[in-house]
Amino acid sequence: MATTALVTFEELSPELFSVIAAHLPLHNRVPTLLSLALASHHFCNIIIPQVLYTCVRLVGEDKAVSVLNGFVQKATQTTDKHGAEAHITIPSYHIHDLCLYLESSHDSSDTSLLALQRLIDSDGLPNLHSLTLHREDDLPPIPMAFWTSIQNHCPDFQGIHLTGVVQAAEAEWIESELLTTIQKGMKSIRLEGRLVKYESESEPAPYAFDLTKLPIHLHTLDLQLNSSYYLAVEGLLSSVMPNLQVLILGGFKVSKPSMAKDFWKNHPRLVRLELLHDTRGNWFTNFESGMLPNLTVLKSNFVSARILLPHISRSLTSLCLLETYNAQAPYLLRTVPKDGKLPALRSLGIQRFSGNSSKAYEGHCWREDESGAVTQVPFYKSARKFDGNYLMSIAKGAPNLEELELMGESNDTIDSITSALGRLSKLTQLTLSGPTNMVNLPFFESCRNWVEYEKLQDPISDDELQQYAYAPASFDQAAYDLARGCPALERVTIGKRIGELLFSHGVSGRIVRDGTNLKVHRIQAWGNGIGKELDW
Helix, strand or coil, rough: CCCCCCCHHHHHHHHHHHHHCCCCHHHHHHHHHHHHHCCCCHHHHHHHHHHHHHHEEEEEEHHHHHHHHCCCCCCCHHHHHHCCCCHHCCHHHCEEEEEEEECCCCCCCCCCCHHHHHHHHHHCCCCCEEEEEEEEECCCCHHHHHHHHHHHHCCCCCCEEEEEEEEECCCCCHHHHHHHHHCCCCCCCEEEEEEEEECCCCCCCCHHHHHHCCCCCCCEEEEEEEEECCCHHHHHHCCCCCCCCEEEEEEEEEEHHHHHHHHHCCCCCCCCECCCCCCCCCCCCCCCCCCCCCCEEEEHHHHHHHHHHHHHHHCCCEEEEEEEEHHHHHHHHHHCCCCHCCCCCCCEEEEECCCCCCCCCCCCEEEEECCEEEEECHHHHHCCCCCHHHHHHHHHCCCCCEEEEEEEECCCCHHHHHHCCCCCCCCCCCEEEECCCCCCCCCCHHHHHCCHHHHHHHHHHHHHHCCCCCCCCCCHHHHHHHHCCCCCCCEEEEEECCCEEEEEEEEEEEEEEEEEEEEEEECCCCCCCCCCCCCC
């Protein structure tokens, strides 16, 4: 009988490492590859530069200018002296995905954007696939000549991600320049920013953002363009993009629900759908079973999730619920899916508003006890915080969670909180943020005394702290206490927003366990990542 010899990791063909690296989450790919490269000379020779440089992120204007100019010099000198056969030694030739953080510069004669264009024009990025530019709001529009350079010198270019986009009335450039120029081969367009000066004092109307110029072969479309009024989405809903798998919209309003229904029917390959805070209208009127058969990642408000969940509950792996009120999130998880569970769900985020309201919000007065018995609390007692009872219902409804993100307040004992979270045997990441309807209010009230919050709010007095069931004195104490009650927990993050991949003003700690001993090591603050593997 023939046997198959097992191949060790060290014996893998070097060509396979690029394939393996492509499956790592984009935001965590570089540190993972660096760790592997440091393991041995064998791995180092494989990883650097061919694999490591496929994904490059440059943070800081001066650093970006220096690195990019170095790439230009290396590309020019190597080509002049050795010809095309020496290209394998040029780091920039291996770059597939590039991310820059563009900032205002004291030296306008040489910015990172100008350095990047020089590198492109010198054929220093021939294998560039995607470009992410995180921009400050006050920067001028990127000139059309830049996009023309990409089209002329980067034959495999297929993805653009811009943040900090600003477009003003009568000075349009997104539709007339960007979308017109980058048509060939484009598979991913992601734009985040705002449209200004489109309001009309006499007769305000939504701006009809021209979506007719979108490339038909798009795989990912992410448009988060806030304005004084909602943007008309009918141009998008009338289009058909047969390969579309990721759709993220913010700032749009659907006025014709029948068009939305046709759009879902025409795009069955959608895997990830996000309808953000400022997206309004009836997106799923008369939604039919089977229209989104491949959807596994959903971010939406309670109303939209309530319609979709019966159809996708068995396959959903990532869910982020926006604008839930009181107990709507546990109500949704425990009453809508079959058997009151989402068995495939690995990642969950909940933004919760709280208050005693007599309005007929579905599920906001819902409550269950340990045995599963359900009651409806009086509306004047309906306000809910993230207490042990709330979290118990979440654990019952999503027993296989690996990531959990909670935005709101908590005022329960740490034992009650961890007793509920401890039911989640696979929970490795916990992210806690204060509610968005109160400026900079933290998850735990005592966070206001932490050094990380000293510039945001006045500290709370010792007498006031006595009112709270749990008042950790520091982030490290909170992370330690949470990890002690959650045996699988590996990372705790305190942030200020919901659904963010990277928290620019958050604090995060990695839990290191040595037997019964726990230590908290500070790390970069990341939010939930499942379903966002191709995000920076």
